[in-house]
Amino acid sequence: MAGIVSYGAYIPYYRMPRSVINVAWGRGGGRGERAVAGYDEDSISMSVSAGIDCLKGTDPKTVDAVYMATTTPPYLERQNSNIVATALDFRRDVRNTDFGNSLRAGVNALQAAVEAVAAGSLNKVLVTVADMRLGAPAGEHEQSFGDGAAAFLVGNEGVAVEIEGSYTYSDDLSDYWRRDGDTFISQWEDRFGRDEGYNKIPVEVVKGVLGKLNLTPKDITKACIFGANARAQAGIARAMGFTPEQVQDPLLDSVGNTGTALALMLLVAALEDATPGERSLLVSWGNGCDAVVLKATGEIEKIKDRRAIKRHLAVKGTLDNYGKYMQWRGLVPTPSRGGMRVSMSAEWRERQLGLPLYGVKCLNCGTVQLYMSGSSMRAHICLECQAKDNFEPYRFADKTGKTVSFSHDFLGGGINPPMTRAVIDFEGGGRGLFDMVDRDPEECKVGLPVEMTFRKVPLGVGSSSYFWKCKPVRE
Amino acid sequence: MQSIKDRVAIVGMGCSKFGERWDMGTEDLLVESTSEAFEDAGVKSEDIQAAWLGTQNQMSGQILAQAIKTEYIPITRIENFCATGTNAMMDACFAVAAGIYDLVLVAGVEKLKDSGVGFLTGGGGQPSAQTAPGVPPPAQFALAANRYFYQYGLSYEEGKQMLAKIDVKNHYNGSLNPKAHFQRAITEEQAINAPMQAFPLGLYDCCGVSDGSAAAIITRPEIAKTMRDDYILVKGLGLGVGAQQGSLRDYYDFTHFDEAVYASRMAYEQAGVKNPREEIDVCEVHDCFSITEAITMEDVGFSPRGMVKNDIDNGFFELSGDGPKVNTDGGLKCFGHPIGASGIRMIYEVYKQLQGKADKRQVKNVRLGMTHNLGGQPGSFTGAISIWGTRD
Structure with a gap:
């Protein structure tokens, strides 16, 4: 039987208090904070981060596809999910697909994955859902939006959450839209979207799915309802027949409206607390509505070690500077110091080294090495025994390490100075020099434990690429 | 393996003023250092039989030929990061010690202050597979x-x-x-x-981060003796x-x-x-x-x-x-x-x-x-x- 085998999530380290935005625009007040993706993060990197959380304990080579959903794909032409799959070290014969263009894309991807597994076409599908939508400066959405991601592994063995049924309205009622070339989200008069859309359609769809499954609102433990606004969300939950205790907190004061990822992040939060037999309801919104009823099995107890929502919420640093936010999002011009020049052909040639972060283990002497010259990561000769081309691939992305030394660069500090770098020794051997992110410079010292995180690398040739950085382990 | 000891002598050297030489380009700096070296050694450009040039940013030995106008002599450009200048001197010494040439010019030069920024830019070069960011x-x-x-x-x-x-x-x-x-x-x-x-x-x-150039004239000790008393070995x-x-x-x-x-x-x-x-x-x-x-x-x-x-x-x-x-x-x-x-x-x-x-x-x-x-x-x-x- 097809269902959810594992879940994971990602919330960027940086949170910006809404009061910081208001101060920048000469206003007072501001409730809570919003998650802000780092200058080196985007929907691809956040999908990888959520995927890592979700795949804890799963051999990446056993996954058959990535279904990646986002309305903010870094590439309009180039399969974004392929980059996610390569970074996560999936096989080459995987069937990746990008989902997008609607806030329902996340739930669409999950449903498509469940159906592909149920049909026997694929055995394991990783669904990633990430968004980092831009609201116009000084506008409401700049404050209300947040960045984040969720991930689900869909399979037919060890199912922790069964999908009992779903119901969908597809409807071109477009309260929000963004055309090709638009930087910011546009919105029709909010009263239209609210009164004719959000307040009516999800209520009918939920009634539809409960009726179809012969359930009542009392059968649902947690309702995970997309909500751009807490009051409106509470209003439709009431109309659906749920008590406030049944409604999953919409994360709006701590993360913000994460677009297509929001309802699925709420589902992850609900599953973190779910016990076997409990039902959750997933409700999406955007050009229609999906409602999905899910039921936890006994397997749910085995996947409680995910960072998911709670642990990610707890690990944070404050971004108390609106100027930095504008710079990170590219909304103000930033002086260029010349980018690196990564060659598409050379990057492709070494796709099994850089993106999944592979070094080598010598089959002759057993030495583990992560070779990174100025131009290549492909090793031929073992430094210790001189054996030629006698290696097996050895992955470093999934290893933790300890800091051998570090530096804080104020001169070439980049977009979030100082730029911290660390030499790290990996558990099990191997060494590398990496940028360190999501760190407080004060906490950096010799011996600091770190883990790897997949990030965007700015380039000077109009493309963009990705590489791994390190960050402090915080658990 | 033989030792290089006492087999090569320096008979003249020159060094430009180092610093932010806004009015001087690569060739100007080379002329400044080599002129001093020629004068110090008491030789002329046309006496030089071969030259080695140490430079990171200039792509060939031609820049030295063009600066001081030599006539089709062998000039080799050496690059080995910050050891570039010393490496050029080494290879020139080996050629002299081997007896291939009697009088050789070694020059090193870098014009760094035309980059537009106050730090070393490095990088450039050919696009590669390396997506790991460079570290200054x-x-x-x-x-x-x-x-x-x-x-x-x-x-x-x-x-x-x-x-x-x-x-x-x-x-x-x-x-x-x-x-x-x-x-x-x-x-x-x-x-x-x-x-x-x-x-x-x-x-x-x-x-x-400076502009500058330095140069030396080298020969074998028996020739050096005929040129000056205070050569070094x-x-x-x-x-x-x-x-x-x-x-x-x-x-x-x-x-x-x-x-x-x-x-x-x-x-x-x-x-x-x-x-x-x-x-x-x-x-x-x-x-x-x-x-x-x-x-x-x-x-x-x-x-x-x-x-x-x-x-x-x-x-x-x-x-x-x-x-x-x-x-x-x-x-x-x-x-x-x-x-x-x-x-x-x-x-x-x-x-x-x-x-x-x-x-x-x-x-x-x-x-x-x-x-x-x-x-x-x-x-x-x-x-x-x-x-x-x-x-x-």
Whole structure:
């Protein structure tokens, strides 16, 4: 039987208090904070981060596809999910697909994955859902939006959450839209979207799915309802027949409206607390509505070690500077110091080294090495025994390490100075020099434990690429 | 394997003023240094049979031919990071020692101040598969500083003070040198309180980014004797190129630079130096950062491992000190660091010291002088050493 085998999530380290935005625009007040993706993060990197959380304990080579959903794909032409799959070290014969263009894309991807597994076409599908939508400066959405991601592994063995049924309205009622070339989200008069859309359609769809499954609102433990606004969300939950205790907190004061990822992040939060037999309801919104009823099995107890929502919420640093936010999002011009020049052909040639972060283990002497010259990561000769081309691939992305030394660069500090770098020794051997992110410079010292995180690398040739950085382990 | 000792002589040298030479380009700088060298050696451009050019940013030897207008002589361009200049000198020495040429010009040059920014840009080159971001030199060498402090139990304050004393010494020496980029003495407090560049390295812990050129005329000793009395002789040349041993081996601890250790062993063996702490009179080292000078004192055997702080505290390496006088011309810190020129600039100072022509910086009774370069970054360097002595 097809269902959810594992879940994971990602919330960027940086949170910006809404009061910081208001101060920048000469206003007072501001409730809570919003998650802000780092200058080196985007929907691809956040999908990888959520995927890592979700795949804890799963051999990446056993996954058959990535279904990646986002309305903010870094590439309009180039399969974004392929980059996610390569970074996560999936096989080459995987069937990746990008989902997008609607806030329902996340739930669409999950449903498509469940159906592909149920049909026997694929055995394991990783669904990633990430968004980092831009609201116009000084506008409401700049404050209300947040960045984040969720991930689900869909399979037919060890199912922790069964999908009992779903119901969908597809409807071109477009309260929000963004055309090709638009930087910011546009919105029709909010009263239209609210009164004719959000307040009516999800209520009918939920009634539809409960009726179809012969359930009542009392059968649902947690309702995970997309909500751009807490009051409106509470209003439709009431109309659906749920008590406030049944409604999953919409994360709006701590993360913000994460677009297509929001309802699925709420589902992850609900599953973190779910016990076997409990039902959750997933409700999406955007050009229609999906409602999905899910039921936890006994397997749910085995996947409680995910960072998911709670642990990610707890690990944070404050971004108390609106100027930095504008710079990170590219909304103000930033002086260029010349980018690196990564060659598409050379990057492709070494796709099994850089993106999944592979070094080598010598089959002759057993030495583990992560070779990174100025131009290549492909090793031929073992430094210790001189054996030629006698290696097996050895992955470093999934290893933790300890800091051998570090530096804080104020001169070439980049977009979030100082730029911290660390030499790290990996558990099990191997060494590398990496940028360190999501760190407080004060906490950096010799011996600091770190883990790897997949990030965007700015380039000077109009493309963009990705590489791994390190960050402090915080658990 | 043969030793290079006493097989090549320098009979003339020149060095441009180093600094921000806004009015001078690469060719102008080459003309400035080579003119002085020709005059010093008493030869003309047309007497030169071959030349070696050390430069990082110019792509061929043609720039030297074009600058000084030679007629179809062999000119080889050498690049080996910050050891470029010394490497050019080495290869030229080998050609002369082999008897292939009698009179050879060696020049080093770099025009860094046309890049539009106040730091080394590096990079460029061909697009590659490498998506790991490049790390600028201050951040690379700060890795060594933080680890050195940790390894030998120095607090941040103690470590900063040790480095500040190096800065003060080199600034003082630079203040005695009219060709230096920076000619102002500083205090320990200024060094310690200067703006941070790459923690823990402050402004005065980092060398200058300068334009400059230096040149030498070399020949075999029997010819040198016919040209002047105070020529100097090569005693040893060492070059150690890293294969990223330090970046790959997790037992490497960033408190020593083995490429320089190997290069110095080669040069000491050729020169017959048994106890460098006692035998070397003056030494120009690659103080791209103050921590590099500190570690180098241990790498080349002037101070025992972990003990350089004692020698620094005692003023051992100062002009008035009891040990080898280190960076008498102000070093990279104050003379400046035009990459390809630096190695030959160092030899220029050693040449002047051995001849007794170093003016206010002159050290007494100099018999043996040494130069040291490190190109690259902790983890993978090109290390170069040259040792020079007075004629018998």
